Amino acid sequence: MTVHALVVAAGKGVRAGGDLPKQYHDINGRPLLRHAIEALLAHPAIDGVTVVINPDDRALYDAAVAGLSLPAPVQGGATRQLSVRAGLEALVVAAPDIVMVHDAARAFVPATVIDALMAAMADAATIGAVPALPVTDSLRHGHTYFDGSVDRDGLQRVQTPQAFRFAAILAAHRAAACGATDELGIALAAGLRVAVSPGDERAFKVTEPADFAKAAAMTAPSLTSRAATGFDVHRFGPGDHVWLCGIKVPHSHGLVGHSDADVGLHAITDALLGTIGAGDIGDHFPPSDVRWKGAASDQFLAHAASLVRAAGGHIDHVDLTIICERPKVGPYRPAMRDRIAAILGVDVSRVSVKATTTEGLGFTGRSEGMAAQAIASVRLPA
Numbered sequence: 001m002t003v004h005a006l007v008v009a010a011g012k013g014v015r016a017g018g019d020l021p022k023q024y025h026d027i028n029g030r031p032l033l034r035h036a037i038e039a040l041l042a043h044p045a046i047d048g049v050t051v052v053i054n055p056d057d058r059a060l061y062d063a064a065v066a067g068l069s070l071p072a073p074v075q076g077g078a079t080r081q082l083s084v085r086a087g088l089e090a091l092v093v094a095a096p097d098i099v100m101v102h103d104a105a106r107a108f109v110p111a112t113v114i115d116a117l118m119a120a121m122a123d124a125a126t127i128g129a130v131p132a133l134p135v136t137d138s139l140r141h142g143h144t145y146f147d148g149s150v151d152r153d154g155l156q157r158v159q160t161p162q163a164f165r166f167a168a169i170l171a172a173h174r175a176a177a178c179g180a181t182d183e184l185g186i187a188l189a190a191g192l193r194v195a196v197s198p199g200d201e202r203a204f205k206v207t208e209p210a211d212f213a214k215a216a217a218m219t220a221p222s223l224t225s226r227a228a229t230g231f232d233v234h235r236f237g238p239g240d241h242v243w244l245c246g247i248k249v250p251h252s253h254g255l256v257g258h259s260d261a262d263v264g265l266h267a268i269t270d271a272l273l274g275t276i277g278a279g280d281i282g283d284h285f286p287p288s289d290v291r292w293k294g295a296a297s298d299q300f301l302a303h304a305a306s307l308v309r310a311a312g313g314h315i316d317h318v319d320l321t322i323i324c325e326r327p328k329v330g331p332y333r334p335a336m337r338d339r340i341a342a343i344l345g346v347d348v349s350r351v352s353v354k355a356t357t358t359e360g361l362g363f364t365g366r367s368e369g370m371a372a373q374a375i376a377s378v379r380l381p382a
């Protein structure tokens with residue numbers, strides 16, 4: 001049994017906003033039409049997909065389906081019915097056993113809807129099957145004022161794709177008067193018996209501007225959380241300031257290091273590198289490389305952030321603890337947070353800087369050096 005899908009994408013569909021027909025609106029990097037086509041191509045029962053387009057949109061169509069192997073698009077007509085008719089006529093030579101006529105704006109049809117259609121069509125006596133959902137809201141009649149009730153029992157909200165024996169729906173179309181809004185209408189007018197098949201809310205029709213946000217939320221890539229830590233130490237030496245979180249802080253000593261010895265930025269850099277398993281700061285900026293002698297450490301952190309972003313990641317939060325007896329961090333904390341946020345390109349609310357002493361214990365307690373530890377939280381594509 002051969003099954004071919006016919007996607008109707010000839011409409012001007014600008015009610016959803018802008019001059020671009022809605023089927024060509026971008027939803028998470030792909031036009032709505034491409035989402036619709038890919039959902040159909042992904043189903044093993046469907047052998048091929050032909051799209052009916054407005055010839056004015058040919059360039060948009062070509063861009064939307066780039067890389068997909070589809071038959072040439074069919075030029076649509078002045079009405080939806082004429083467009084579908086043109087599509088059906090284009091399939092006459094191939095003559096599939098079943099055609100599924102589908103609206104491009106119902107771009108997110110789950111496989112289960114197509115499974116159910118195929119199950120209904122497996123009965124040779126079934127001429128057509130159409131997905132539908134029962135009406136659950138109360139129905140009342142009225143224009144300015146309510147004037148009556150409607151019995152919702154047996155009422156169905158009709159979706160697509162609508163599956164038919166190809167020969168039967170072609171004949172019904174050829175015989176039909178203009179004006180039907182879908183194949184179900186034409187089939188019923190022709191006296192064909194059409195089965196009710198389970199629909200799905202996810203097969204909603206993108207119509208209003210708010211539907212694009214819903215579509216974007218449905219197709220957003222799934223992200224997984226990662227957290228990683230970083231730790232760094234530098235020894236005190238001669239000097240009158242230290243660099244800490246990109247801020248020059250006056251002090252009785254300096255910090256000794258190949259770069260500017262900014263323990264804060266180094267710890268955060270290692271934490272970020274850890275979230276993507278990209279080694280440590282020494283791998284990226286080896287102390288043996290003269291380029292990094294005395295280097296400002298903001299470039300190390302910016303590089304780590306760029307690697308996270310290149311991996312499709314979002315930096316959710318960084319939290320740093322600076323460990324020393326002196327200098328006092330508190331007065332510089334706001335400037336440090338601002339600087340880290342600016343280097344990372346995130347809002348300052350996503351940056352935390354804390355400080356602690358070690359109560360005179362250990363190397364930090366003896367003021368031989370300074371330590372910092374950080375944790376970074378990111379989200380990465382799953």
Ligand code: MG
Binds near residue numbers: 261
């Ligand atoms: Mg270091």
